[in-house]
Amino acid sequence: MSTRARSEERRADIVRAALEVIAERGYRGASMAAIAERVGLTQQGLLHYFPTKDALLVAVLKERDQWDAVPDSPWRLDLLAALVEYNAMRPGIVQTFSALLGESVTEDHPARGFFTERYERVRASMTGVLRDRYGERLPGGLTPERAAPLLVAVMDGLQYQWLLDPEAVDMPGAFSDFVKLLGGAAEAPCEQEETAD
Numbered sequence: 001m002s003t004r005a006r007s008e009e010r011r012a013d014i015v016r017a018a019l020e021v022i023a024e025r026g027y028r029g030a031s032m033a034a035i036a037e038r039v040g041l042t043q044q045g046l047l048h049y050f051p052t053k054d055a056l057l058v059a060v061l062k063e064r065d066q067w068d069a070v071p072d073s074p075w076r077l078d079l080l081a082a083l084v085e086y087n088a089m090r091p092g093i094v095q096t097f098s099a100l101l102g103e104s105v106t107e108d109h110p111a112r113g114f115f116t117e118r119y120e121r122v123r124a125s126m127t128g129v130l131r132d133r134y135g136e137r138l139p140g141g142l143t144p145e146r147a148a149p150l151l152v153a154v155m156d157g158l159q160y161q162w163l164l165d166p167e168a169v170d171m172p173g174a175f176s177d178f179v180k181l182l183g184g185a186a187e188a189p190c191e192q193e194e195t196a197d
Contacts, residue, residue, distance in 0.1 A: 011049050011059070013039050018060050023096040027057060027103050027111065054110040057100070061114050064097055077133045077179060084155065084175040091166070094159050101156070123148045130182075139184030147182065154178045 001009075017038035021030040032053055036046035050056040087094050104111040130144035130151065138147050154175065162171040 007049075010039075014041075014046060014049055014056070015059050015063050018056050019064070019093065019096050022057075022060065022099060023092050026099050027109070032056070057110055058114060060096070061100065061111060061118075064093060065118070077129055077182075080129065080151075080155070081172065081176055081179060084158070085172040087159065088162070088171050091163065095163055098156075098159055098163055119152065122152055126151045134182075138182055140182070151178075151182070 014035065018030065018035050021035050021038060024030075025034070032046055033043045035056070036043045039046070050059065100111050101115055103109055104115045106112070126148040127144045130138065130147050134144065137143060142150075158169065158171045158174050162169045
């Protein structure tokens with residue numbers, strides 16, 4: 001194995017260890033020493049690969065987004081449900097993402113810029129997904145631009161609820177229900193209630 005390949009493998013090990021430690025302790029509680037220990041390095045050895053904690057955090061976030069292929073890859077609405085199901089099989093990754101997202105809302109958090117820019121891209125991507133599926137107006141009358149933030153909010157909000165109580169929240173099922181609401185499926189129960197009176 002070449003030196004470069006060994007270096008890349010070591011960097012990947014460090015990123016995986018950082019994901020685990022951040023999932024357990026949050027970003028602020030995850031020390032470089034704890035991450036170094038998890039991969040059998042000294043803190044100085046870890047700094048050879050990632051000179052700052054912020055640089056390591058950005059690598060962790062980029063790695064996480066590569067697994068989802070969001071938001072740079074084209075998506076269809078039906079494939080988003082598959083992504084939600086996939087996320088339900090990897091709670092550690094979802095927990096790390098959610099913990100970092102929650103922490104990033106503070107002014108001085110190093111991931112704030114990453115998440116701000118990521119959400120701009122994700123909203124644009126979801127706007128395209130909705131436009132491809134429904135055209136310029138969804139059945140409820142919203143434009144894709146107005147509905148996209150709601151779609152993203154449901155995906156991320158379901159993750160938080162599922163992490164807190166996985167037995168009570170069927171994340172894939174709830175997301176499928178929301179997609180039905182987007183498509184106008186919510187009108188049927190209202191009609192049934194009217195005829196029952």
